[in-house]
Each structure stands twice: as structure tokens, then as C-alpha cells.
């Protein structure tokens with residue numbers, strides 16, 4: 001198993017934001033136990049954009065949910081910002097973007113984005129300031145008074161990103177946020193997300209099924225193999241920070257995409 005980036009980061013002396021060692025998760029179901037994650041070792045460092053890619057059911061969402069303390073591992077250890085996942089959740093260490101935008105239909109966009117701030121007890125003036133700034137950041141300035149159903153799917157997903165960012169967490173966990181969108185909108189949002197990441201330098205863990213999306217966005221790609229979900233390979237994606245959409249036609253991009261595809265195939269054991 002390769003972890004190309006680790007040596008570089010270890011040399012820089014910065015500790016990992018996420019550190020998983022021998023992580024295991026077995027779901028106890030009515031029928032038979034489901035071994036969702038097996039022996040996951042993974043370090044993710046500050047400012048990285050790491051994608052988790054793998055076949056359906058390989059445990060990508062489960063791994064993200066374990067990091068977010070929404071599932072409990074049955075073995076191994078995990079730290080998030082040097083804390084237990086439980087402590088990190090309570091310290092609001094991360095923002096979470098779900099597959100579906102999951103906005104409340106009866107609240108306006110600004111009220112949806114403000115929800116975490118209300119829960120955290122921010123006063124009204126500060127809430128307005130943060131909501132406006134984050135709607136602006138995701139290109140939704142002027143749409144705060146609309147209701148979710150008045151916005152396109154892509155705009156709703158942007159609003160859910162603004163909601164995840166509004167309290168300025170250093171870590172963003174994103175579970176296939178653009179999976180349900182058409183390709184043109186997805187391309188556009190990929191480019192926007194990359195700009196946003198370059199501007200904010202947040203650490204991002206991003207789940208996707210799409211090889212081009214993973215290569216376009218990531219600094220490293222974690223290729224997972226089918227159940228029980230294991231890390232098959234970690235691939236460095238050193239295309240630099242400046243990535244216009246046309247980069248997807250370049251030999252460097254295609255070479256990395258090819259490596260990811262080969263990794264997925266080898267992990268599957270088709271050959």
C-alpha cells in the first residue's frame with residue numbers, strides 16, 4: 001500500500017488532522033454481521049483535499065461517518081484534530097455536507113444556513129454577517145430570502161456547503177455532494193469547490209464514485225476495495241493548485257486517472 005504524501009508531511013512536522021490506525025467497523029444486523037471497514041490506516045494532513053473512491057458498498061460513507069462520530073468503530077483508533085471523534089464533534093471541528101442538500105423546506109436559504117449558528121448560540125447580528133459572507137463565498141449572494149424549492153439542485157447543494165462552512169470549521173467532510181447533479185452543473189461546482197478550497201485552505205475529505213472528479217479535486221486519492229472496505233492504494237495527485245477544467249485532457253491528468261482505474265480494478269480482483 002502506498003501513502004506517497006505521508007513522507008512529505010511527516011518531514012514538514014505538522015501532525016495529521018485525521019489519524020486512523022487499524023480502524024474496523026462491523027455492523028451487527030438482524031441477519032449476519034456486516035464487516036464495513038477493515039484495518040484502515042490513514043493520515044490526512046492540514047490543507048489536504050483527500051477523496052475516498054471505491055465501488056458501491058465499500059464503506060466510503062461509513063468511514064466519513066466514523067470521522068464525524070456518527071458511527072462508532074468496533075476496533076482500532078481514530079483521532080480528529082488530536083481529539084477523539086466525540087470531542088471533535090462537540091468542539092465543532094468539522095462541517096458535513098450530505099449527498100442530498102437536506103435543507104429544511106419551510107426555512108429560507110439564509111435561515112437554513114444560519115441553523116448551526118443558532119444552535120451554537122451566535123447572536124442575530126453575527127449570524128447575519130456569517131450567513132451573508134458564506135452565501136457570497138458559494139456564489140449565492142442575493143438568494144438568502146428564497147426557499148429551497150425556488151433554487152436549482154446545484155444551488156441547493158451550494159447552500160448546504162455554505163451551511164457547513166458558516167461556523168468556519170477547519171475540516172470539511174463531503175459525502176458525494178454532487179452525485180445527483182447533471183454533468184455540466186457538476187463540472188461547474190467542481191471548479192467552484194476547487195477555488196473555494198484554494199481560498200480557505202480547509203482540509204477536505206470527499207467521497208465520490210467519479211474518477212475524473214477525484215483526480216480534478218484531490219491532492220490525494222484513497223482507493224478502497226469492496227467489502228470489507230479496506231484501503232487498497234493511496235495515490236498522490238500532484239497536478240498543482242491551479243486546475244482549469246481543461247486540465248482533464250492533459251497527459252498528466254489522464255495518467256493519474258489511469259492509475260486510479262487500475263487501482264479500483266486490482267482492488268476488485270476482477271483479473
Ligand SMILES: Nc1ncnc2c1ncn2[C@@H]1O[C@H](COP(=O)(O)OP(=O)(O)OP(=O)(O)O)[C@@H](O)[C@H]1O
Pocket residue numbers: 027028029034035036054055056057058059060061062063209227
Ligand atoms: N447502519 C448500518 N447497518 C448495517 N449495515 C450498514 C449500515 N450502514 C452501512 N451498512 C453497510 O455497510 C457497507 C458499507 O456501506 P457504505 O454506505 O459506507 O458504502 P459506500 O461505499 O458509501 O456505498 P455507496 O457508494 O453506494 O454510497 C454496505 O454493505 C452497507 O450496506
